[in-house]
Amino acid sequence: MKKIIAVISGTMICIGSYAQTQQQIVLQGTITGDLKGHNKMYIYSRTYHDSAVIDNGRYTLHIPFTEPVYLMLVPEYVLAERQMYSPFGILMDKPVTYTVTTDVAKGMSASVVKGSEAVEVLQAYGKQKSAAWNSITGELKKEYGKPWMEETDPRYAAFETKQKSLQQKYLVPLLQKLVKDHPNSYAAVFSLGEAREMMSSEQQERLYAGLSPNMQKTKEAKEFQQFTQGIKNSAVGRQVQNFTLPDEKDQSLAFSQFKGRYVLIDFWASWCSPCRQSFPHMREVYQQYKDQPFDIYSISIDKSKSDWLKAVAQENNPWKQALDNINIAGSGFAITGVPTTYLISPEGTILMKEVGFNPDGSGEIEKKLAALFGGKVKTAEKPAKEEGKVIEAMPMVPIQ
Structure with a gap:
């Protein structure tokens, strides 16, 4: 749990306003060059996947439109040939026809997209x-x-x-x-x-x-x-305003319930591999201090409740869990990457913040906990090459 700088591209994968029904986006693509016998184009986000056959250099995708979306395109040949690839996305804000013109030799990033003014x-x-x-x-x-x-x-x-x-x-x-x-x-x-x-x-x-x-x-x-x-x-020294989120059983969990205890608020997501990697050591931290006036409170920024519940069951962490359905991550804590942790005092004051995760226990928050409660968390042995290695946060991007 060591502070690092999360580099945020600002790319938002799915945006959702002005819901519409029974409408459709048509994506028509033209791709020239050697596809090495691979004739599919994939389109995806974290919760949407589809593909189309490339026939004579052309393909068509039909995408249900309920709200503006940002979807990624990747040709089959890039995956099959294990080529280096920078994600190429298209903002589609209206149910109209979008065209994508690609030259294999230049790569997807050089594609020309037309369709709406926004794109x-x-x-x-x-x-x-x-x-x-x-x-x-x-x-x-x-x-x-x-x-x-x-x-x-x-x-x-x-x-x-x-x-x-x-x-x-x-x-x-x-x-x-x-x-x-x-x-x-x-x-x-x-x-x-x-x-x-x-x-x-x-x-x-x-x-x-x-x-x-x-x-x-x-x-x-x-x-x-x-x-x-x-x-x-979320500035250090500020008082956390009480907020209420649903736990995994849909019971309301108010932050005020933690009053009188130090609280490590952990922002995470089911799709965040560094978050999942952090949990084994966080369980060690919890085990060390569970008999002290100390709690961990994990708040997921997942957009998919089912994905969150699945991850909660898999991890089986012995502390309180909640799903952020009111954007407290933004309005209360200005989260830009996960995992991000805050240490809160028994009076509800923000003491420290860390972005990212350090599995060797040398993070500033852990040093503070050791100073407060005594002792050092016993960590599992790790290869020498991994000692002191910071696991960086993943950008907090609302991917649907």
Whole structure:
């Protein structure tokens, strides 16, 4: 449970407002080049999967439309040949026909997508972002010799500060211009998530205010506004406002029930492999301090209740569980990646926050628990190469 920087691309996989029924998206694709005998195109999200046969370089997919979605495309040949692949997604905000033109030699990322105003705006914005990132990585490489750095490097703090300043220089103006030029476009709403890591709460408030009244009413924009408030609510020293969530038996669980005890709030998801990897050691922590005034409280950000319940049963953790059905992760704690943990005092005050997970027990929260209750958690033996290795958080992305 060690703090790391979760790099958030801001890519939202599924957005849902303005529900409609009995409508359909048609996706027509043209792909040229050598498919190496593999003739399928797959489309997917975490909860949606389909495929189409590529016949003479063409394929068609029919997608039920109830709300705007962001779905990923991957050709069969990429999987069969085990090629390097960057996920390629398409924002489909209306039940219209979208076209995708791909050249195998250039890769999926170079595909041209047409269909609605939003998808075309987003595609142009994506090219601008790519150029901006090239500038950022170029400057970082020039100063530090490489465009990335491990947290254990003594230069990390300076590197992180430099990276954030470059994001302010190159990326923030692009997002601000996107909202200014297209305040009534889903492309603008879709891209709001990118502001969560690189913009101050004041900048985020101005970004939201720049949306049209119509876009401000969308679920995604409202959640973004809640997240901005969550930044303030989750500051160390702030008092946690009471909230109530359903447990795995659909019983209401109020946070006030933990009053008088130290609480480790653990935000996780069934699809988050680092979260699942963290549980064995968290069970060791719980075993060490369960007789102290201490509790663990796991809150899932899952969108699928069935997936959450399945994971809860598989893990069988001996502490309280709840499903976040009111976006407390955003409005109360400004979560950007999971696992994220908060240590709360018996009076309900936020003491510490960590993003990511360190299985060797050297996280700051564990040091605090040892100072509070004495003793050190006994951890299972691990290979020397894994000692001190931080398991990074996965971006908190509402994938459906």
